[in-house]
Amino acid sequence: MKQDVVVTGVGVIAPNGIGAQAYWDATLDGVSAIGPIQRFDAPHYPVRLAAEIPVFEAESALQKKLLPQTDRLTRLALICSDLAMADAKVDPAALADFEAGVAVSSSTGGLEFGQRQMQLQWGTGWESVSPYMSFAWYYAVHTGQISIRNGMRGPSGVVVSEQAGGLDTLAFARRLIRKGTSIMCTGGFDSMLCPYGVATAATAAGMSRSHDPERAYLPFRAESTGFVPGEGGAILVIESRTSAAERGVPVVYGVLAGHGSAFDPDPAGAGDGLVRAARAALADAGMSPRDIDVVFADAGGSGPLDRAEADAIERLFGERAVPVSAPKALVGRLMSGGAVLDVVAALLSLRDGVIPAVAGAEEDTVDPRVDLVVGEPRRQRLDSALVLARGHGGFASAMVLTKP
CATH class of the missing domain: 3.40.47.10 (Thiolase/Chalcone synthase)
Structure with a gap:
């Protein structure tokens, strides 16, 4: 009989809310984060609207040594994993070796980091390119950095299937729990909101080129002009129902059935x-x-x-x-x-x-x-x-x- 795998911790960093409850309140209140791109000068791009994550206080509390080796999106994923583990009452330092794993899906990895290093490559020469470019751009970078930072050395991985990748990765993590891993930190995190990313996204079929934030993304309506890109995501802590009971977890959100x-x-x-x-x-x-x-x-x-x-x-x-x-x-x-x-x-x-x-x-x-x-x-x-x-x-x- 397959054992139930349950969600015991939730972390969210979304354009309309930092933290699960803030995101949920904004969602129920209909707070939209879609607006003109502010991250860079975008008037000459065919895609001018996006949902961006504003800079927030917790970003400044990250270890300074992480800054030169990570894309901002990876740093947000690290903060999000902290939120999820704190919610699940998981102390990574108290976990046994190989007890916990990480699986965070991403199609873009540290895309903006990669763009900046390419600019240096062609602007001032290869000597200016950061050695961290060897991994900071990679789609597995969020999984790797969360694993390293928290000493989570159990089975880990990445599933890349774009929008479907988030669900596929949760399923991958669920299989690992059923095979005996105690805890998985899993979810999805992505962003294409940099000049290179937006230029690439602009070629996608179905991308909205509207300039009106209120009319740009209207699912299931005849007047919809397509979809608008956003950034961020969510990370969950999952474990078996038995493990959650043994740990005395105060909240179980639901079952990945x-x-x-x-x-x-x-x-x-x-x-x-x-x-x-x-x-x-x-x-x-x-x-x-x-x-x-x-x-x-x-x-x-x-x-x-x-x-x-x-x-x-x-x-x-x-x-x-x-x-x-x-x-x-x-x-x-x-x-x-x-x-x-x-x-x-x-x-x-x-x-x-x-x-x-x-x-x-x-x-x-x-x-x-x-x-x-x-x-x-x-x-x-x-x-x-x-x-x-x-x-x-x-x-x-x-x-x-x-x-x-």
Whole structure:
């Protein structure tokens, strides 16, 4: 019999909130972080809107020796892991060797660090390039730095499948727990918000080029102009239910009950990849579609992607109107960090019995096949949630969460 794997700690660093509760309050209040790019001079770029993480006090408390060897995003991931472990009452120094592992998904790694070193390469010569360039740009850098800083030498790794990567990495970490690792620090963190990253993202199909923050990212609505990039993510502490009980953990947020993944060469087609991933996740959880109380959508924001996801939801649930939420409409698409942030929103929805609304949406403008929660948050009994995610290139992933 498979043992339950539960979430005992949550850390969030999102554009609209630092810390899980701050993010949750902002999400329920409909606080959007989408606005003109401030990080660099962006008026001449085709993509001018993003959801950025403002500088906050905890960044200045990091060890100074970390600054020259890390990208800002990696430093944020380190702070986020601290939040998660403190929430779970985990003291890394008290853990036995190889007892805890790390798996934090990222598609970009330290992208801005890499850009700056390339500028030095071509500006002043190779002698100016930092030796830390050998790893600071790498997609595994968040996992590595969290592991080194906390002495967490257990099984670790990275799964790279863009937006789907956050869920795939949680599933990878869950497998390690079931194989005997005591604790996993896992999640997703990403950002493309630097000149090189935005120039690359601007070529992506479905990226919004709107200049109006209130009209740029409108999932499941005909007038949507595409999606807006964001940055950040979430990190969770997961362990077996038995381990949590033995440690006397005061809070268990929920159970990672099921996961499924698929590949769909045409993600804007009939949503086949999402359907197969969701059905696999439900089978893994020993549940059926009628057991799901709320769906946290991938919410691509472009017409073809949203229609495909609406098709998938309709195929999964038939005529049953399952509430659908898309909190990423407030923070943009965070790639690997986005799906894990949706997992956090789903866990807090289960905890509080409330589904976040998509701010600014009007019911008569939403695809009629989707019971998108609009206007005000919806309160109801919630025992289970389905989180959906698609990654650029055809990746599809789904995760079922249940109350503890």
